[in-house]
Amino acid sequence: MKNMKKRILVVDDEEGLRLLYKEEFEDEGWEVELAASGEESLEKLENEPIDLVLLDIKMPGMDGVEVLRRVKEKWKDLPVILCTAYPHYKHDFGTWASDAYVIKSSDLTELKQTVRDILGKKQ
Amino acid sequence: MEYDIIGKLAGLADSGIKPGVKLAMAAGFFLKAFAFDQSCLYIREGEGGGFTLRGSKGSGPKIKAYGINDGALRLVRGKAQPVEVYKAKGSDAVWNEDKGLKGFKYAVICPIRKGRELDGALYLKALERKRLDAKGRLRLKNAALQLTLLLRFAVAIKELEAAKEELKEARSALKDSEKLITLGDMAAALAHEIRNPLLSIGGFTARLKKHLGAEAPVGQYLERISLEVARLEKIMDGAFRFFKESSLELKPDDMNEIAGSALSPFEDELGVRGIELKKEFYGRRLPVLADREQIKIAFDNLIANAIQSMEKGGVLTMATALSGNSVLAKVADTGGGIDAKIMDKIFKPFFTTKGNGTGLGLTIAKTIVARHRGSVQVENRAGAGAVFTISLPYAGEKEGPAPPA
Ligand SMILES: Nc1ncnc2c1ncn2[C@@H]1O[C@H](COP(=O)(O)OP(=O)(O)O)[C@@H](O)[C@H]1O
Ligand SMILES: [Mg+2]
Numbered sequence: 001m002k003n004m005k006k007r008i009l010v011v012d013d014e015e016g017l018r019l020l021y022k023e024e025f026e027d028e029g030w031e032v033e034l035a036a037s038g039e040e041s042l043e044k045l046e047n048e049p050i051d052l053v054l055l056d057i058k059m060p061g062m063d064g065v066e067v068l069r070r071v072k073e074k075w076k077d078l079p080v081i082l083c084t085a086y087p088h089y090k091h092d093f094g095t096w097a098s099d100a101y102v103i104k105s106s107d108l109t110e111l112k113q114t115v116r117d118i119l120g121k122k123q
Numbered sequence: 124m125e126y127d128i129i130g131k132l133a134g135l136a137d138s139g140i141k142p143g144v145k146l147a148m149a150a151g152f153f154l155k156a157f158a159f160d161q162s163c164l165y166i167r168e169g170e171g172g173g174f175t176l177r178g179s180k181g182s183g184p185k186i187k188a189y190g191i192n193d194g195a196l197r198l199v200r201g202k203a204q205p206v207e208v209y210k211a212k213g214s215d216a217v218w219n220e221d222k223g224l225k226g227f228k229y230a231v232i233c234p235i236r237k238g239r240e241l242d243g244a245l246y247l248k249a250l251e252r253k254r255l256d257a258k259g260r261l262r263l264k265n266a267a268l269q270l271t272l273l274l275r276f277a278v279a280i281k282e283l284e285a286a287k288e289e290l291k292e293a294r295s296a297l298k299d300s301e302k303l304i305t306l307g308d309m310a311a312a313l314a315h316e317i318r319n320p321l322l323s324i325g326g327f328t329a330r331l332k333k334h335l336g337a338e339a340p341v342g343q344y345l346e347r348i349s350l351e352v353a354r355l356e357k358i359m360d361g362a363f364r365f366f367k368e369s370s371l372e373l374k375p376d377d378m379n380e381i382a383g384s385a386l387s388p389f390e391d392e393l394g395v396r397g398i399e400l401k402k403e404f405y406g407r408r409l410p411v412l413a414d415r416e417q418i419k420i421a422f423d424n425l426i427a428n429a430i431q432s433m434e435k436g437g438v439l440t441m442a443t444a445l446s447g448n449s450v451l452a453k454v455a456d457t458g459g460g461i462d463a464k465i466m467d468k469i470f471k472p473f474f475t476t477k478g479n480g481t482g483l484g485l486t487i488a489k490t491i492v493a494r495h496r497g498s499v500q501v502e503n504r505a506g507a508g509a510v511f512t513i514s515l516p517y518a519g520e521k522e523g524p525a526p527p528a
Contacts (some may be wrong), residue, residue, distance in 0.1 A: 016323035023330060058315070083360075085318035104318060106325020106352050 006119045007031040011041040011067065012056040012083070021054065024108055025115065027117060033077075038062030042070060052077065052109075052119055068098055079118045083111070087108040128156035128266045136273040145277065146178030149270055150245070154180045157255070157263060159231075159247040162269060163223065165189060165196070166235075166243040167272070174243060183248065186223035194221030196244050199234035205263050206232050214461025228252045233267035235274060245270065296493075314359045321359070325352035358481045371414040371494055375518060378409035378443050378450045385422030386441055389430065397436030405443045409450045410519035413495060418513075421491045421499070424484035425454040425511045431477065432509065448517045449497075455510040460503045469501070488513075 008030050015036070022032045033048060035041035039062055041053070053071060057064035068080055078100040097107045100114045131152045135145055150162045159182030174189045174196060189196045195217050198206045208229045210218050217293050219223055221497075227248040234342035235243035245267060255263060257314075328348045335341065382404070391401050437457035444451045461469060468474045471491050475482035489499045497515040506511070 013317045014323070017319060017326075018324040020323055020330070024326070027333075085315050085322075104322050105356060106322045106329070106349075108326060108329070 005029070005031045006051040008032060008052045008054055008115065008119075009033045009035060009041060009044055009048075009050045010053075010054045011035045011038065011064070012061075013037060013059040014056075015034045017056075020108075024112065028115070030114055030119070035042070038064065038067040041067055045071065045075065045078075049059055053078065054113065054115070055082055057082055081111075081114060081118070126156045128152050128262070129269050131156075132266065132269040133272055136269075136276045142277045142281065143177070145210065145273065147180070149273060150178040151180040152264065153245060153247060153270075156266065157231075157247060157272040158249075159226070160250045161185070161246075162246045163246040163248075164243065164270075165246070167241065171216065177243075181248075183250075184223055184225050186221075191241075194223060195230065195232050195246075196221075199232050199244055200241055202234050203236065204228075205234070205260065207255070208232065222467055224248065226250070231255065233263065233264065233270075235267065235271045237271075237275070243274065294495065317355075318359055321352055321355055325349060325356070344446060346362070354479075355439050358483065371417060372493070375412055376411055376415055378411050378413075378452055378515065379404050381411075381413060381418050382422065382441060382443055382452050384415075385419045386426065389426050390396065392430065393439060396430065396433070398433055399429065399436075399438045401438060401440040403440060403442035405445060408519075409443055409445060410517065411450050411495075411515045412518045413515065417491045418515075421513060422452070422454070422490040424488045425499075425513070428484055428511075429456035429458065429509070434457050436460075436494045437508070445517065446514075449514045450517050452513045452515075453510055454512075457508040460505045460507055460509050461501070463503070463505060466501070470499075473528060499502070 002060045008021045008025055010018055010032060012018050012021070013036055018036065020033045022034060025032045025123055033044055033050065035044050038059055041055070042062075045053070046049070055067055064082060064084070068082065071078060071080055081102055085103050085104045086107040099118055101113050102114055105111075111114070132149060132442050135148055135152075136144070140148070146164050146166070150164045153159070154162045159181070161183045163176055163178060163185055164178040166177045167173075168175050168258065173191060173193075176185060179185055186194070191197075191200075195206075195208055198208065199219065207217060208224070210224070211363065224230055227250055229249040229252050231246040231247045233247070235245065247263075275285070290459050325348075330350070332342065332345045335345070339345075383402075386402075388399075388470055390400065426441075431458055433439070440453070440455040442451075442453040442455070444453075465474075465476065470485045471482075472486045473482040481490050485499070492499050492513055492515070495515055497513065500512045502510040502512070
């Protein structure tokens with residue numbers, strides 16, 4: 001029981017990005033679970049302990065906004081970071097239900113810092 | 124058989140002949156119909172202007188233009204009927220004053236009226252003294268009336284032509300703005316598709332750099348890939364800021380406020396760069412219908428360009444004004460202006476002369492303003508600076524704002 005690593009669930013329909021996030025966050029010292037769709041992410045959340053969800057907004061099938069709604073209904077305190085390539089979604093949703101909002105960029109510094117802020121806080 | 128001048132003039136009015144030629148032909152008809160030696164047709168140029176010779180026939184002196192009070196022309200000013208003048212023995216002041224009558228002995232001046240205004244005059248001059256009988260006078264009066272109609276008809280056609288042209292331009296401008304919007308939607312979709320692979324490339328490049336260490340021989344290649352990816356992302360961000368799918372949210376706003384709020388984030392930077400700021404804002408509200416966030420983006424781009432053009436300092440002038448039915452906002456710099464050779468390219472997407480430019484600033488500004496049914500104009504003072512003017516439709520009371528108290 002020496003280290004209970006915090007676990008991040010990465011939800012993105014792009015395989016390349018899932019792989020990238022996995023490696024980067026493991027380097028940061030987190031454990032990473034992957035889901036390729038909204039539906040799969042909800043299934044994982046039912047069955048595994050997750051400390052933070054990194055959620056892409058635009059996905060085929062159930063999109064990120066819908067996933068966010070369902071997650072917040074069921075696991076009120078589970079932190080969710082919304083990720084998107086569209087800067088203007090920020091205006092549309094604000095951060096009403098998500099704990100942070102990050103615009104996708106190949107420079108992952110901001111995203112990694114946001115994750116550290118949220119998971120560090122909950123330690 | 125009598126020469127049918129009325130019929131001739133009517134036929135001329137209805138013909139497709141060029142207006143300039145029509146007038147010369149009409150002058151010829153009069154000469155023939157009334158057996159004079161010279162005829163000159165004068166038309167008033169604009170409101171309150173003088174009278175210019177627009178068609179003539181026959182020989183002898185012809186005056187190119189008359190002032191409103193000059194020569195024999197002033198005799199018909201208040202008249203509806205033709206006026207006859209004779210060369211009286213040595214005493215007639217009008218005759219001597221009007222150099223166009225020199226060498227002639229008799230003349231008839233026919234007024235061409237538009238309502239109460241004198242719109243032109245037809246001079247008929249004869250070398251011999253003669254008289255028109257009552258029938259001839261009536262005929263001349265009717266012919267002059269027919270000539271008036273011909274002129275009005277020509278003016279109406281010209282105005283119709285101009286209106287048609289204007290309509291055509293307005294239509295094509297509308298089409299352009301619609302085209303840009305659909306292109307924008309496509310670009311937004313495309314940008315989204317490009318964005319994720321780009322993130323992947325950039326992200327893995329960063330991981331490669333981390334694994335190989337900064338000293339690796341391929342380090343500089345990786346660095347280049349990262350830089351280029353960052354540049355592409357910057358372009359995407361720029362495009363996204365206005366290629367968003369949602370439509371404009373037009374709200375009543377004040378151009379002075381929009382311009383002020385666009386300027387304020389730059390004010391510190393201006394000081395640091397040794398650029399003096401001059402604000403010349405219109406003294407009253409400038410009502411416009413605008414999506415403020417979008418118009419601010421347009422200003423952002425114009426102000427950024429102005430600042431970038433003044434590397435060694437200068438003066439940035441921000442001015443607002445009301446001009447007719449347009450609300451204007453100018454961003455002027457003293458950064459040397461734009462090379463005449465590239466003037467027609469600067470609004471094109473991706474055109475840039477800057478090492479790290481995206482070439483989208485002006486495209487974005489223009490598109491946003493076009494979506495507001497406005498325009499962006501550039502005025503270049505080569506060697507001095509550039510002036511960019513955003514023009515939006517005035518959205519206040521119809522009769523315009525009250526004059527300043
Ligand atoms: N205020 C200005 N003074 C001089 N040149 C200008 C100015 N504004 C724009 N330009 C010219 O127009 C080009 C296109 O401008 P823009 O579309 O904003 O793209 P960018 O600034 O990224 O180059 C610039 O590269 C520059 O050559
Ligand atoms: Mg620019």
